Amino acid sequence: MCSKKDILALMIIAEVCCEDEAESKTQKPRKWAKDWFLEKERFSNEKLLPKTPDEWRKEAELFEQVSGFPNCIGAIDGKHVEIEKPAHSGSFYFNYKKTFSIVLMAVVNANLEFLMVDVGQNGRVSDGGVFSNTTFAKLLSEGNLQIPQSRVVVPGEESLPYVFVADDAFCVDKNILKPYTGYHLTRQQEHFNAKLSSARVKVENVFGILANCFQVLLKPINLCPEKATIIVLTCCYLHNFLRQKDTPDSVNTTGSNGQSQGDGNNMLPLEPTHARNSTNLAKRTRDAFCNVINHNNNTNQ
Incomplete structure (x- = not known):
């Protein structure tokens, strides 16, 4: 890259x-x-993202090989990167954890590389607003990412779109899946959640590796937000470069459970979204994935 x-x-x-x-x-x-x-x-996202449907399909094939989750083309998550309070900023960068931060939003692939980075939104931005304010979200909503058409994964089941996997900081969408929530999940829904988690954990791995490798991220960055943004972007690009080369264990190593050796706890998670207005299409899409994943599980038993 x-x-x-x-x-x-x-x-x-x-x-x-x-x-x-x-x-x-x-x-x-x-x-x-x-x-x-x-x-x-x-630093533009277009330099990172796959350019063609075939390139996206290759990302999906690799995700399915390593996690067993079909049609997954990326794992999405975000972190608050702590900074010292900027002068004369009031509460503009004040986040829900009562610290000051800028937001790192990222999409990663199964090789633990960044496909998209968006850095610099103020920590005060509401939970649902962080992702929707990114260039990536706009490209996704407008259908300009060159994502392939849906495909039939299991004969007899409906075709499935290519999707990104996320957690409760995001809303379910036709191209974004997150786990089922609640206290009375079916066995099938629990199995779906486990499979989704095995794919989504890749983005957590990357954040942990990033913090381990670039220790400037281990404490609040004592720079103005503009310079802090450049620092974080630089770390992300260097991370990809090191992943693609022969690099030290701190850049390539994951633990026995698949987690990175660092957990990135210094970077705060996004606040779970309170939005519950997922469309019927988005809910049906998640149910369709649930059916296919459980069909594959029954077939392999």
Whole structure:
């Protein structure tokens, strides 16, 4: 995804953001990195997302291989990245956990790589508003992601759309699945939830690896929100670069339960959404996935 020149620019950008302007001794590299950042726009999501239906299908095939969940093309989640209170900001960055933060929203694949990153929304944004404010959400709602058409997974069952898996911070949608909730779930619904969790845990793995590898994320970032945003974006891009190379265990290792060695607890989860206005189509889609997953489970027993 990134050339050596790209990586050098990213590292300089991160260093520049972390140091005092008056103490800089690298003005030429600083200017070059700034020009690179402004002109190349390497942080746009379009640089990460699959471009064609075939590329999305490959993501789905890998997810099914590693988690047994069909037609999954990504796991979505978000975290509050803590920052020190910005000057003169009032409660603008004040989140539900009573700290100050910017939000990192991400979609990851089964290889623990970022497919989408959106960073910088203020921590005060309401639970449902964080995702809906992203460029990715707009592309998804407008049908501009080049996602493949639905396919029949099990003969005799209805066709299933390609979907992203998420948790209770999101609303169920025709292309977004989250677990069933409640105290009286059927055995089939519980099995569906377990399968969905095995796919969705990939995004938690990535957040844990990210925090372990880039320890600037282990405590509140003492920079203005704009620079903190660049730091977090840089970490995400370097993470992908390291995942695709021969890298230390801290970037590649997961525990025996499939979880990353770091849990990213320093980054706060999004607040569960209180919205309950999922469409009938979205609910039927989840039920259809539940039927197919339980059919596969019965077949394999």
